[in-house]
Amino acid sequence: LAELGVERLRSRVAGELIRTRERSAALTESVDDDDLTRQHSPLMSPLVWDLAHIGSQEELWLVRDVGGAEAIRPDIDDLYDAFQHPRRDRPQLPLLGPAEARSYVGTVRQKVLDLLDRAPLEGRRLVEQAFAFGMIVQHEQQHDETMLATHQLRDGPPVLTAEPPPAASGDLAAEVLVPGGPFTMGTSTEPWALDNERPAHQVHVADFLIDTTPVTNGAYRRFVDGGGYDSPQWWSDAGWAYRQHAGLGAPRFWRRDGASWLRRRFGHVEPLPDDEPVLHVSFHEAEAYARWAGKRLPTEQEWEKAARHDPSTGRSLRYPWGDEDPGPEHANLGQRHLQPAPAGAYPRGAAPCGARQLIGDVWEWTSSDFLPYPGFGAFPYREYSEVFFGPEHKVLRGGSFGTDAAACRGSFRNWDLPIRRQIFAGFRCARTPRPGELG
Ligand code: AVJ
Ligand code: FE
Numbered sequence: 001l002a003e004l005g006v007e008r009l010r011s012r013v014a015g016e017l018i019r020t021r022e023r024s025a026a027l028t029e030s031v032d033d034d035d036l037t038r039q040h041s042p043l044m045s046p047l048v049w050d051l052a053h054i055g056s057q058e059e060l061w062l063v064r065d066v067g068g069a070e071a072i073r074p075d076i077d078d079l080y081d082a083f084q085h086p087r088r089d090r091p092q093l094p095l096l097g098p099a100e101a102r103s104y105v106g107t108v109r110q111k112v113l114d115l116l117d118r119a120p121l122e123g124r125r126l127v128e129q130a131f132a133f134g135m136i137v138q139h140e141q142q143h144d145e146t147m148l149a150t151h152q153l154r155d156g157p158p159v160l161t162a163e164p165p166p167a168a169s170g171d172l173a174a175e176v177l178v179p180g181g182p183f184t185m186g187t188s189t190e191p192w193a194l195d196n197e198r199p200a201h202q203v204h205v206a207d208f209l210i211d212t213t214p215v216t217n218g219a220y221r222r223f224v225d226g227g228g229y230d231s232p233q234w235w236s237d238a239g240w241a242y243r244q245h246a247g248l249g250a251p252r253f254w255r256r257d258g259a260s261w262l263r264r265r266f267g268h269v270e271p272l273p274d275d276e277p278v279l280h281v282s283f284h285e286a287e288a289y290a291r292w293a294g295k296r297l298p299t300e301q302e303w304e305k306a307a308r309h310d311p312s313t314g315r316s317l318r319y320p321w322g323d324e325d326p327g328p329e330h331a332n333l334g335q336r337h338l339q340p341a342p343a344g345a346y347p348r349g350a351a352p353c354g355a356r357q358l359i360g361d362v363w364e365w366t367s368s369d370f371l372p373y374p375g376f377g378a379f380p381y382r383e384y385s386e387v388f389f390g391p392e393h394k395v396l397r398g399g400s401f402g403t404d405a406a407a408c409r410g411s412f413r414n415w416d417l418p419i420r421r422q423i424f425a426g427f428r429c430a431r432t433p434r435p436g437e438l439g
Helices: 006-029 033-037 047-066 087-092 098-118 123-153 217-225 237-246 283-292 300-308
Strands: 175-178 181-185 201-205 208-211 254-257 260-265 268-271 363-370 390-397 414-416
Touching: 006 047, 006 098, 006 123, 033 047, 033 098, 047 098, 047 123, 175 300, 181 300, 201 300, 208 300, 217 260, 217 283, 237 283, 283 363, 300 363, 300 390
Parallel strands: none
Antiparallel strands: 175 208, 181 201, 254 260, 260 268, 363 390, 390 414
16 A cells, blocks of 8 residues: 555545445436435335435545544534434435435535545555545445436336446356365455455365356246245255245246246336346345355355465465456446346456456355354445344355445455345355365
8 A cells, every 4th residue: 555655545445435435426317316215125215214324424434534524513413323223214314305315415425536636645544544544435436336226116217327348258067166165255454345245265175066157047037937935945944934934936137038038127128138147146045056056155264265365375365366456347336337247258257267247247145154254344334334243144245236345355245134035135156166076
């Protein structure tokens, strides 16, 4: 960080803040005020809550904590505290209206850009301060992905547009072997890594095979059409109870059309594309599919080893393709496309083991609970991740087409409840080699 030079750091941070705000604006300007204030699903906040919450966090962390400035709107702290009000209750709160919310986030941002101009960004506090700005960029980007999920839940004609993703290329083996041995998991050097990604530590992972690509709609459809949702043998007890209670019969947003399937995507109803990674499945559905396929979900450790371990150097890479920041040739990130690319796209994003699309396209469920790494220290707040550690949350890895590069890397950890389907999540399978299989 220090090597970057303070002026370059300032302009990089300002650039990221501005670029991120453009996305928040696009997501909240593409719908009318009624759409902004309405709740499209009890699982989600009204879009106008996310918008003002973005400003409120920015006021708390940057204007007040880093800048030491006076509060702008201390009266709304509680309204936008995610821990005080569950999403389902947020539409009943006396929220700022669309115009007020826009003007509030603009006021906060102006103060933050002024602060960035005069922040000393030096000495002992450099890393801490630069991290606080990075954390706010990532926080806004995470809410932009959440707002994109709200757009997916919203009824009505399409309002968002994007070009289609690139095609698949090359003949791929279905799975690749990752030989057993140690690797370095997590990071102590990635400047914007959040507390839960730290510190770097050695982990021993036994031989495993992992799918080269995420599981596709075509493959998943065979599970659905073959009665997978009516066969408790494939499901865990908790998964089956959830499947029964929620009356699940297919991934969210699928609709039967005679013998085939349609899916709804940001207001477009279209034939289900067989070659695209399956999306909008819960952990329980992913786990049931894997068992049906004679496989299992990868552990978080296996996933990260497949994504980052470079056997030629023994190092862990920042991304599957190397240490270079993500570009459009590497991965489907940043809402550049509003759907996953077909399985087998992004040859330049392949990991050393040969697996593709580990970053971008769809978040991937792992079999692991969200737990701290050895040596974990909460930073800057317990509320960012520590309060979520435990068996009730499962880890997702890799980011989706809705995730921005600023909030995605090989070490990045996402988490959610195993019943959640509105997030842009799919999965890939793994398995332990059969005795004698490897010769
Ligand atoms: C990391 C995506 C689980 O959205 O709940 C946003 C990110 N934390 N505001 C979430 C987050 C606080 C978080 N996830
Ligand atoms: Fe938040």
